Amino acid sequence: MASQKAKKQVSSLPHMTQAAQEEKRRQLAYKELVQKKKPRPRYLRNVLVAFVVGGAIAVLGQLVLRFFMSRGLDLDAASAPTLAVMILVGVIATGLGIYDELGELAGAGAAVPITGFANTIVAAAMDYKREGWVLGMGAKMFLIAGPVIVYGTLAGVVVAFIKFMTSP
Amino acid sequence: MAAKKVGKSTVRFASPPIIVGTGTIAGPVEGKGPLAADFDVVLPDHAYGERTPERSETKILEQASRIAIERAKIEKSMVDYYIAGDLLNQVISAGFSARQLAIPYFGVYGACSTCAMSLALAGMVIDGGFADYVLVACSSHYQTAERQYRYPIELNIQRKTTSQYTVTGAGAALLASSGVGPKVTWATTGKVTDLGSKDINDMGGAMAPAAADTLLAHFDDTGRGPSDYDLILTGDLASFGSEMLRELVRDNGVELGDNYRDCGLMVFDTKSQRVGAGGSGCACSAVVTFGHVLKEMEKGTYRNVLLIATGALMSPLSFQQGESIPCIAHAVAIEA
């Protein structure tokens, strides 16, 4: 069952005992078998649905952005309230129990828009409230959204710092 | 001298324990599946009138246990031991249900292999002469498992092709030293097997090597083969895992025919129900075996059944720390 590739990879580990090498060989062979046989996702369908749903949410966002810009805000100033309204949309859709269905259907099409960001916060809040309002909901609300804020802030500060120091 | 031990890892019960009563409860999704009519109770929803899904799981485990005792037409006080387990941290569903049942209790953890594991242990306790009645039970719950192992319920997550759906339900069986019913005749205890899989979305693929290991050990120890059983049943390998099991045992010269089935594929209609590759969880093998298979044995459809329940022994913590997924499988033979 061990293929050529698997054997080659193992022989590069001479310090291992015979038994450990045999075990490693079995592992590699099985990994190969799994990779070969595992049913593939429906790539095209998934990408198309993600594209259409994500695009539709962006159009909804554009309606909101237009509304604020028609009230005399410039693009920068209208960004904040637009994000806020879209987040509110995500919050409500989650509360109604439809956003997880949308996620099952559209994958990244539901996860990537800012409405999906809102969904991660509300879903965690609704779920963990049963472990208490403080240590449950309070502590775990940002379980999934937290990394986005943390790495967004880290990257944002570094990028802005470099830009700030290099621009005249 | 272990007189009842056969081969490396199998025991043959000299006076096989008899399954004299069962109780099965299934959740709302399982209740729309092909085996709905075989369950004693089908829940209207996941909450079942409880404040938290964990309480709901405890409740169904306790109720399934009480149904099994009732069916056996004995008093609860006559039960010598209660052997139970589930998927949650510190096996709380089993422990909490034992608090209500007030029967001397062994809490066990075998992940989704708990059903076969507790049957084997109960068999040893009874055949060893330590008890006349042993109640075995296990449970799992879609919402409690999602919360512990994956994500909050309402999160937008798309299932992978190999993702499985945790069965909500509980199954209990009362084993007795005498009586009428199917007998547990052999038990093969699995070794922990780990072929290095780290894919949390593919439990079936991770567990298949453990199932193959135990199945081959069982055939080795007993001198039996696939044709000696009308039904070889794995716990929750689902579609991909059972395909891998067939591949793995084929490499060792064993061909599994039409008599091989998987509980995870029986409990749901994987085509019309959105459950990914099939069911999983302790309750998966328990409700299918105790609810469906034993009823079919009573009707005479099957006479010899081998149940191999598989379990993945990782935790969210070990997974996040980059460890691979150690798996186990236990086999028990049930004969009419």
Next chain:
Amino acid sequence: MTYLFAFLVGGAICAIGQLILDFTNLTPGHMLVLLTVAGAIAAGFDLYKPLLEFAGAGALTPVSGFGASIARGALAEAKRMGILGLFTGVFEYTGMGIAVAVFFGALVALIANPKA
């Protein structure tokens, strides 16, 4: 016309996210972090502002726009008030959204329970 561009750009960013999910073993959390950081870096190369003007919400509402908004906010404040602005500016455009998510998220959690 912007509506069409919003649809195309917003959809394309989601499609990239889907490709990451389907072709790698990364979890949705990793994918979101990756896109956020990519957005922040794009903002650093002055790529995001033109995209924003071109596609409006198509560039703003995906999580990459969230990362870009953090970087743009930090830079705008730094230019206005010096180096400390890097830190006061990070939530300039995004803070309102986070506050809305926390406030209304808690409110929804108060009244709604997980169903599925």
